[in-house]
Amino acid sequence: MEHPPTAEATESHYFINNPPPKSLKSNVTLAREFIDRHAEIGRRVVLVTSGGTTVPLETQTVRYIDNFSAGTRGATSAEYFLQEGYAVIFLHRQFSLLPYSRHYSHNTRSFLDFMKEENGRVVVDEQHQEEMLRVLRQYTEAKRENKLLILSFVTITEYLWELREVAKLMQPLGPKALFYLAAAVSDFFVPHDRMVEHKIQSSEEFSQTNGNNGNSSGKPPAARTEGRSLVIDLEPVPKFLKQLVDGWAPEGMIVSFKLETDPSMLVRKAQYSLEKYAHHLVIGNLLMTRKWEVVFVSTMEGEKWIRVPRNRRTKSISGIESWVGRAAGANADSAEPARAELSSPQGEPIVEIESLIIPEISEMHTKLIAQAQEDKTLQKS
C-alpha cells in the first residue's frame, strides 16, 4: 500500500521545485536584524501578511491568477498592532496598501489632489492638514523607533519562501512571536516545471508554436489552448499552515483568516480549519460584511462575534450591510441588540473593525505568553 507523502517530504519537494525569489537573501538579512533587536528587549513581534498572492501562468508573466485583496485588513491591522506596542513585520503584496499611506492611496482621488502650490512650494492643503499630520506623526514614530519592517511578495512561491524564512527567524522570540496571516493566499498554483516560458498565444494562427516554447520537464503545461479555448489546470498548494504550526513556529501564536462568500459556510469552515491545523485562532469573515463583522473561532473562547456598532460603520460600496448577522445563525441576535441602533447618538466617528480585533488578539496573546511561562516554570520545578 502506498502511503501519502509526509508533510516534510511535501515541504521539501515544494521548495526544491519552486525556486526562491531573488530578494529573499536581502529580506532575510533585514528581518534577522529587526527580529534580533526586538527580541533583545523582550518586545512582542507580529508578522502581518497582507494582500493577494499571484499564480503566474507563464515564466515571462503576461497572465496570472490573483486573489482579491486590496490589503486593507493587513495595512489597517498593522497600525493597530503598532499602537498595542508590537514591532511589525509587514509582508505584503507589492503595491497593495501600506500602513499609514493607505489613508491616501487606492483612492478614487490622486494624492496630488491633497496638495497645493503656496509661494512656489508644494504644501498639503488646509482641509487635509490635521488628518495628515496625525498620520505622518504615527508613521514617523514607527520609523524612528524601527518598529515597522516592510517586505513584499508577488507570487505564491515568493510568499511561501518569505513566510517560511521569516517564521524560522522568529523562533528565538518564543511565545512572544505572533503570526497574523491576513494575506489572501492561493489554494491552487502552477508548479514551476509546468509553466510555459512565453505568453500563451490566442490566435489559432499562432497557437502551434505553443508546443515549442513549452517547459523542459516533459510534463504537460498547466495552461494551454485547446481549440479556441484556454484550459488551465492547477494543482493544490500544499497546506503549509500545518508546517507553520508544527515546525516553523512551534511556540508562536498563530492567527489565520477564513474568507467566504456563502454565509452558511463561514463558521463551519472556520471550525474545520481550527481543528485541522490546531493553531490558536481563526478569524472568519464574509466578503460582503468584512468591514463590519468578523467571527473569532478559537479553543480558548469558542465562537465569538465582533461587530462595529451600526452607527459607527464605515460605508463600503462593495459590501451589503443587511448581510451582517447572516452567518451567525442563532448567535446573530444576542451579539447585536436591536436597540443599539436606537440608543446610540448619530454622527459619531467611524470605527474601523481592526481597532476592535487587534486589542482582542493582544489580550489572547498575553494569556498565551503567561501560560507558556507557567509551563516553563512547572517544567523547571
Add this chain to the structure above:
Amino acid sequence: MEHPPTAEATESHYFINNPPPKSLKSNVTLAREFIDRHAEIGRRVVLVTSGGTTVPLETQTVRYIDNFSAGTRGATSAEYFLQEGYAVIFLHRQFSLLPYSRHYSHNTRSFLDFMKEENGRVVVDEQHQEEMLRVLRQYTEAKRENKLLILSFVTITEYLWELREVAKLMQPLGPKALFYLAAAVSDFFVPHDRMVEHKIQSSEEFSQTNGNNGNSSGKPPAARTEGRSLVIDLEPVPKFLKQLVDGWAPEGMIVSFKLETDPSMLVRKAQYSLEKYAHHLVIGNLLMTRKWEVVFVSTMEGEKWIRVPRNRRTKSISGIESWVGRAAGANADSAEPARAELSSPQGEPIVEIESLIIPEISEMHTKLIAQAQEDKTLQKS
C-alpha cells in the same frame, strides 16, 4: 452548411449576456459632456486605455485572472498627449497608475516619505519640492482646463462596455478622435452564465457543495474542482477591435498594442494584427525591453523602430537591456548605430520612450486628419 455568426451577432450576444457595470450610466454622462465640450472647439480627443482587465472566476469574486500591467505605458502616454494639446479620456484599471501621480505611487516608498512636519504643518521635503512642483503644475493645468477625464474599469466586461459606449460618443469628433489602446486586455474570459456564485472550495471535504451553488444556466461552470485540481476553461473574447474599426469609430485613428515575450514573434504578430483589423497603427513591444524600444507597424510607414538612446535609458529591474534589438532582425543594426553609445555624453537625463512615441503618433494623426478633409472636399466638389 452552418455559417459562423456575423460580427454584429457576436457583438449583440456578448453585450446581452454580459451585463454592463453599474457605473456605466454616470461615466457616459461625464464622457458625453467632456467630448462635446472639446468637439465644439475642434480639439483633438484621445481615449487612452491603460492597465490590465480581470476575468473573475466567481460572481462574488475571490479569484480572478489578471493581465500583467501596472499602467505605466498608459499613464505616461496620457501626460505626453496632454503636452501635445490633446484632451485625454483616461480609461484605466482601478488603482493602476494615473498620469502625474504615477511619479509618486507604485513605488517602494510610501508617499509619506516625501513629507515632513514643519511648524506643525505637513509640507513636502526640500529634496522633492522642485520635481513635485513641476508635476503639480502640469496636473493642475490639465484639471483647470478640463482636459483630463479619468474613468475606470476592473473586469474585461466593464472595459468592453466602457470602450464601446465612449467610442460611440466620440463619433462626432470625426477624424479628430484618436484611440490609443494600451490596456492589457484579456483574450479569454468566463461568460456570465458560466460563472459560479460563490468562492470555489478547495478542501475536498467541502467541494461537494460546489454543485449546488453553481450558475442557473445549466451550463458547466468554467471553473471547477476535479479531484484535488482546479480546472478552468475559458472562452475566447470576441475580437472587438474589428468592431471598433468598422462600427464604433469608423472615422477615428486607431492605435493598438501588441505585447509579446518571444522576440521572434513580435513583428510577425504586429503585422498580422494590422492586416486582420485594417486599422492605422500597431505598436509592438516586448515585455523585457518595453521601456527602451517599440516597433511601429503601419500601412503609412511600414516597420519603424523607436528606441531610447542607450545612455538615456531608464533603469528597469524587470527588463533585460541586452535584448534590445533582438526582435528587429535585419533592422536592428541600422536602427541603432553602435557608435551612438560612444559619442553620447553620459549622465544626461532619462528619456521616457513615451516622449518619443506620442509626437510620432500626433504627426501621423495630423496627416490622417488632413487626408480626411481632402477626401471630404473631393466628395463635395
